[in-house]
Each structure stands twice: as C-alpha cells, then as structure tokens.
Amino acid sequence: MLRNLSIGxxxxxxxxxxxxxxxxxxxxxxxxxxLKDRIGFVPHGLEKLSDLWHAPMQxxxxxxxxxxxxxxxxxxxxxxxxxxxxxxxxxxxKATKH
Amino acid sequence: MIPIWYYAxxxxxTELKSKQVPLLALSAAFSFVIMMxxxxxxGGSSGHAIGGxxxxxxxxxxxxxxxISVTLVLQAMIFGDGGITAIATNCFNMGVVVPFVAYYAxxxxxxNSKITSSTRVIAAAIxxxxxxxxxxxxxxxxLGIQPILEHTADGVPLYMPYTWSVTxxxxxxxxxxxFSILEALITAIIxxxxxxxDTSVFYREKSEAEINRTEIMNGVTx
Numbered sequence: 001m002l003r004n005l006s007i008g009x010x011x012x013x014x015x016x017x018x019x020x021x022x023x024x025x026x027x028x029x030x031x032x033x034x035l036k037d038r039i040g041f042v043p044h045g046l047e048k049l050s051d052l053w054h055a056p057m058q059x060x061x062x063x064x065x066x067x068x069x070x071x072x073x074x075x076x077x078x079x080x081x082x083x084x085x086x087x088x089x090x091x092x093x094k095a096t097k098h
Numbered sequence: 099m100i101p102i103w104y105y106a107x108x109x110x111x112t113e114l115k116s117k118q119v120p121l122l123a124l125s126a127a128f129s130f131v132i133m134m135x136x137x138x139x140x141g142g143s144s145g146h147a148i149g150g151x152x153x154x155x156x157x158x159x160x161x162x163x164x165x166i167s168v169t170l171v172l173q174a175m176i177f178g179d180g181g182i183t184a185i186a187t188n189c190f191n192m193g194v195v196v197p198f199v200a201y202y203a204x205x206x207x208x209x210n211s212k213i214t215s216s217t218r219v220i221a222a223a224i225x226x227x228x229x230x231x232x233x234x235x236x237x238x239x240x241l242g243i244q245p246i247l248e249h250t251a252d253g254v255p256l257y258m259p260y261t262w263s264v265t266x267x268x269x270x271x272x273x274x275x276x277f278s279i280l281e282a283l284i285t286a287i288i289x290x291x292x293x294x295x296d297t298s299v300f301y302r303e304k305s306e307a308e309i310n311r312t313e314i315m316n317g318v319t320x
Contacts, residue, residue, distance in 0.1 A: 001295045002120055005288075009124065012131045022136035022144035027268050028241045028258065029181065035259070045248060045256030055178030060134070076177060077131050083176075084126035084169050091164065092119035095110040 013077040017070035099186040102194060103167065109160035118157055121299065125153040126165040130172065137280060139272045147281040148233070150196030151226035152288045155204050158301040162197035163189075187240055191233040200229035200285070201301075213297045219290050226285030230278040231270060238262070238269035 025034060032042045032050050060076035061069065114122065132149040139145065154162040167189045173179040180188050207221035242262030245255040258265075297303050304312075 001292065001299065002124070004291075004295075005124055005128075009128055009131060012128075012135075016131060016134045019135040019137075019146070022138035024138055024142040024144040026136075026145050027143045027272065028237070028265065039259045043255050043257050043259060044250070049183055049257075053175070053178075053182040055174075055176055057176055058178040060177050060179070073134070077134055080130040080134075080169075080172060080177070081127040083172055084130045084165075085123040087168055088126040088165055089119060089123035091110070091168075092114060092122040095107075095114050096116040096119060 009081065013074060013081065016077045017073045020069060020073055099167075099189050099194075102163065102190075106160045106163040109158075110164060113158060114161060118161070122157055122161055122165060125149075125157055125162065126169050129153060129166050130169045132284065133169070133173070135280075137276055139276045141272075143268075143272060145272055145277040147277055147284055148192050148196050148230060149281075149284060150192060151200035151204070151229045151281060151285040152222065154197035154201040154301070155222060155225070155285070155289060156292065156300060159197040159201045162201075163193050166193035166197070187237075191236045191240070195233040195236050196229045199232045200225040203228045213300065213303055214293060218293065219286050222289035223282040223286035227274075227278045227282040230281040231274050234269040234273035234278070235266065238266035241265040241269070 025031070030038065032046055035046065036042050057076060057079075060073050062076055062079075063069075063072035065072075129149045133146045136144040136146050148166065150162055150166055153165060157165070170180060170188050170192060171185055174182050174185050174188075204218075204221045204225035207224055208218050211217040211221075239262065241258050242260065242265035244258035245261050248256040248258075250256065260268075292299050298308070
C-alpha cells in the first residue's frame with residue numbers, strides 16, 4: 001500500500017504545474033502592490049512587515065526563467081516532499097523510540 | 099500555537115506506532131503537494147485543498163497537526179507562500195481546525211457502521227468538505243477582525259482593509275463551492291483505496307490479528 005500511495009504522490013508531483021494555471025492570488029494573500037491595485041494604497045503596517053523575510057525560493061519559481069516555470073514548480077514539489085517527508089520521518093522515528 | 103504543538107508532540111510519543119512513521123512522512127509530503135494545486139474561482143481568486151481530513155482519519159488529529167504545520171512552515175519560509183507572520187494562524191486553521199473537525203465529523207457520521215462499509219466513504223467525503231469550509235470560516239473571521247483591531251488613529255487600516263462582511267462570505271463561499279468539494283473528493287478517494295487495501299492502517303482501527311488476539315484474551319473461542 002505504501003508503494004501505491006507513493007506512486008500516487010509522484011503522479012501528483014508530475015501534474016503539479018496544473019496548479020500554475022490558476023492565475024489569481026489566494027484571498028487575503030495579496031502582495032503589497034496587488035493590494036494597491038485593489039484599494040489604491042499600501043497599508044502602512046503591511047508595507048513595514050513585507051520586508052521582514054525574503055524566501056530563498058519565492059513563489060516556487062526556482063529556475064527563475066519564464067520558460068522553465070513548470071519545471072521549477074515540479075522541482076519545488078520534489079524539494080518540499082523531500083524536506084517535509086524526511087523531517088516527519090525523523091520526528092516519527094524519535095517519537096516511537098520509547 | 100506553541101502549547102498546541104507541544105501537546106501534539108507529547109501525544110505523538112504516546113500514540114504513534116512505528117508502522118505509522120512512513121505514513122506520517124507521506125502525509126506531510128502529500129499535504130505539501132496537494133496545496134500546490136491552485137484552483138481558480140470566478141472573481142480572480144484561487145485556492146487549494148489541504149488533505150488534512152484524510153490525514154487525520156489515517157494518523158489521527160494530533161499527528162496531523164504536526165504534519166500539516168511542518169508543511170506550512172516550510173512553504174512560508176522557503177517558498178514565500180502563506181507568509182511568515184501568518185504561520186501561527188495558518189497552522190491553526192489548516193493544521194488544527196481541519197483535522198479535528200474532519201475526524202469528529204467522520205466518526206459522528208460513521209456511527210457504528212463497519213469500517214468496510216460505503217457509509218464510511220461518504221462520511222470521509224462529508225468530513226473533508228465540512229473541515230475545509232470550517233477552516234475557511236475561521237480564516238474569514240481572522241481576516242475580517244484585522245481592520246477593526248489594527249488601524250491608524252484616523253481609521254486607515256494598517257494591514258487588511260476588508261472587514262467581516264466581505265471576508266467571511268468571500269472565504270466561505272469560494273471554499274464551500276470549490277476547494278472544499280475538491281477536498282471531499284480527495285478524502286473519499288484515498289479513504290476508499292485504504293479501506294479496500296488494509297483497514298488496520300486507519301487511526302484506532304485494529305488489524306484482524308489484533309482483534310483475534312483480544313478475543314482470545316477475553317476467552318472467546320473462534
């Protein structure tokens with residue numbers, strides 16, 4: 001069963017670029033300039049906080065070229081799966097040790 | 099969120115069985131990928147499923163909190179998705195509300211039905227739908243309370259400009275009619291697959307060997 005579920009996961013990763021077809025930003029997750037387009041100004045607090053953190057692989061766009069957007073998205077999924085999966089595996093192993 | 103994470107960690111050490119460890123890892127990975135499937139809705143917005151319902155039904159709600167939270171933290175810190183300052187809120191809505199609502203909705207609808215029955219598949223689907231819609235309702239409230247709490251002296255919002263009357267319907271409707279339906283489908287499909295393969299994988303369901311063992315211990319002859 002684990003094998004089949006893993007195959008399912010790999011298929012999901014391959015088809016992940018379908019998620020790029022949705023152009024809109026999730027409700028309430030607008031970037032400062034998107035909010036400016038909506039209401040005419042960037043709220044002051046948001047403007048200050050938006051510089052708090054810069055993600056190394058912003059928007060899953062890791063190859064940084066428009067023509068490789070899908071490949072970058074798939075690669076992001078692979079990185080995400082490896083990081084989250086191995087982290088949880090480590091936590092799980094530790095939790096079941098006793 | 100910190101006390102909830104701490105308690106969930108404690109629960110993990112007492113509840114998790116070693117055969118569930120790969121499923122725990124797979125749950126987080128699955129949740130990460132399923133959240134990348136953005137679905138467009140009319141009005142220019144988009145959203146996604148979580149997978150939290152089926153995760154809770156399989157590994158339990160406390161383990162689901164850990165799996166989904168790790169996923170959300172990774173998304174925010176490495177891929178700039180969801181936002182650093184929103185991590186705790188997102189973990190609460192998607193990591194706590196979704197698995198708990200889903201698990202108890204599933205148990206409630208399932209009642210005393212057999213684990214192999216089709217009632218269970220329907221229960222899983224409804225649990226998926228309700229859980230994501232409830233999380234959206236929470237998010238709508240949290241977004242809408244912002245302009246009331248955080249504004250300048252003359253009333254200009256510091257962060258979120260829209261109040262409840264806008265945020266709650268926006269969040270609930272787009273989920274109820276789109277993303278939650280996807281969540282329901284995912285929950286039902288994976289549930290049906292595991293149900294046909296090995297029901298002992300489900301949280302708090304025993305394998306046949308374990309059932310036989312307890313019956314023997316209770317003096318029941320088979």
